[in-house]
Amino acid sequence: MNQVITQIQQKYRENRELKNYSIFDIDISLKELADRGLIWVLKDLKDMSDGEKILIDHYLNEYRANQIYDNLDGIPYLQPSNESATTPLNQYSLNPVPVKKEKQTKKQQHLDVRDVKQFIGYKKAKELEEKIIELCKSFPSYEKKHVIDQIHRSAKSIKERIAIGEQIYIGEKFSQYSMSIGSAKETSAWLQISLGQKYITQEQYDDLDCLVNQVVSILTKTLCHLKDNEGKGIDLPNPYTPNVNNFGAYKNALLLVERIYEITRQREYWREKDLLYGMRQCSTSCVANIAEAHQLYIPKKFRFFNDSLKALQGLDSLLETSLNKGIISKETLKEIDGLRFSIRNVLTTKMSNISDEKAS
Structure with missing residues (x-):
């Protein structure tokens, strides 16, 4: 020593x-x-x-x-x-x-502060936000307060976090870029949801998802350079994040969204708008939070996984209300519960592992 x-x-x-x-x-x-x-x-x-x-x-x-x-x-x-x-x-x-x-x-x-508007990652994030805003003009009006607002927010956050991260402190740059990466993955989740509901075409999805992946790749390479050079001797996280599409709970959460949208298209839900929008919001929130959890810092991962579990619990309550009102059958509820339980079990296991990692 x-x-x-x-x-x-x-x-x-x-x-x-x-x-x-x-x-x-x-x-x-x-x-x-x-x-x-x-x-x-x-x-x-x-x-x-x-x-x-x-x-x-x-x-x-x-x-x-x-x-x-x-x-x-x-x-x-x-x-x-x-x-x-x-x-x-x-x-x-x-x-x-x-x-x-x-x-x-x-x-x-410390780092030198650059003109963030000249940074290729910022330019790509700006292009992504502009394309999403234009694309959402063709979305159904009933998604204005849900999918449209959420995808606008997440796309905007990618660009904003990159801008905030352009400062002298290495640790803070890592933190802001981590949140930008999380927002990018959340944006991709909303794009997948939009594709599933046929609000966008496969070609539109591929174009925008490619932009999302470019932003994540640029930010990751930037952080790798910082960690290996200016950040030597500083306790910084691994800049690499896993592909959320390979995460089983995420795949099942997307299936859950598909099933919830299918169910809430029934005529009985037309008179139960609170249930209709509530169930859709909870199921999509589960997907979005799982995606955003795939970023650099352990406490943030834990928080977003926990928020995803909260969304599942909210969905459970709304499904019970639907059952009590005779809108859905016990068989339908059992089918959805199978998906919910599989997602919950994976998330709780993941959170337990994260807790052990924090304690070590």
Whole structure:
């Protein structure tokens, strides 16, 4: 282990014990370490209290872009003074960093801001949004507050997140691009739903889905370059995302949408518009959230899978109401429940795996 890391850890322990630190004192020391790019040094210490762990995680997240992982021995303001081993951590010779060294550190952690409108990924996202807006003009009017609004929103979000991601912080760029990738996959899901309902042709779908995949590919390659170059030493996620079309729960969710649309075309639903639109909204929301879950960060994946489960639960309630009103039969409900249960089981298993991954 690096000598400076060992010294910082040891000084922190000694200072905490000798000074009988209060949580207020600990907070001050941890914030100072975070500001100087060294809070990560304490991350894996075994003798931390729960309060300390929470503060460390908080400051590591807040000051993530500041953290310095390389060439610690060469940074002057991290060198200890010649005082005794009982010197408190905040009495290290924390002299200001020479201007030249500070610029080098920032270069490692920060990015140059470009004109986002010249970025090919942004151009493709803009083209996709424009084509979708034009295409949706031919959609049925009754889908205005549902499919049309949702696909407009998701397509718009792809472009907006790319624009927001054009900034100096590498971690924030990864976060915004991750959300853009998620929105792209959600947009593709709405396109598949539109194709299934024959609102668009196969040719139109292929053209737009190709644009979606181009955006995802461009963003992924950009993040790979950042991770392998400017982002070295920073805890960044794997930029690659799986193909949602290979995910069994997604395929079954699309089948569920097809079945729900087929059922709600029955004459009995014409007088039950709340049930009709509610069932369609829940089933399509299940698909959209599964698709959007296929992005980079574990908490976001978990949240979207959970939202998909909520949509399934909402659909279950509406189906029961339909059964009680005599609109659907028990046989129909049993058939749909088979699809719902298969989706739910896959999602709960996936979420359990994600929880284990978060804990490890």
